Amino acid sequence: MIKIKYAHTNIITKDWKKLAKFYEIVFNCIPVPPIRTYQGEWLDKGTGVVNAHLQGMQLRLPGYGDNGPTLEIYQYSKMINAERHIANQKGFGHIAFQVEDIAGLLALALSNGASKIGELSEHHFDNMGVFKFIYISDPDGNIIELLNWS
Structure with missing residues (x-):
């Protein structure tokens, strides 16, 4: 291997x-x-x-x-512009960060040029706990997932 x-x-x-x-x-x-x-x-x-x-x-x-x-x-030095990234397009989807305080980090990100794509969501998975997440975009439109398991 x-x-x-x-x-x-x-x-x-x-x-x-x-x-x-x-x-x-x-x-x-x-x-x-x-x-x-x-x-x-x-x-x-x-x-x-x-x-x-x-x-x-x-x-x-x-x-x-x-x-x-x-x-x-x-x-x-020479760039090609493309359409804005969306969650369900082919290719690179997103980068994810596991965080303790999603709301706090979301506020910090938004105050530094990020944008919300979705809304904060949560789901209970049997035997795994509660999963919370939201998709945002960085100032260039790249998708970032903020997530937390509890």
Whole structure:
């Protein structure tokens, strides 16, 4: 069997500094220096993007210590705009954060540029407890699930 280890999730944005700050403030993500700037034939080849040039940073996700997975927030010098993300479209769906206080974190996220997609919902699962969740979007429209089990 091939050894596999999850490494990171990448978000492409039009303003990497602004979006990185959102994830730092709202979700306590920790910057992992240095700021990265990449370009060259190797990047073009691997991404399939001609004359690719990107800049951004990695943020350590909360709850896993110094060796946990990261969230990459990058910006290409040439961007392609797409329609707004929706929960049931094909492709990447959302990133999820398990939180103790959904209402408190929701308020913090909204005050930092997030938007509500759904409403806070809860469901009791036999032998598992109460599941509460809501979908929101970050300032770029990427979907985030806030969830809690009790």
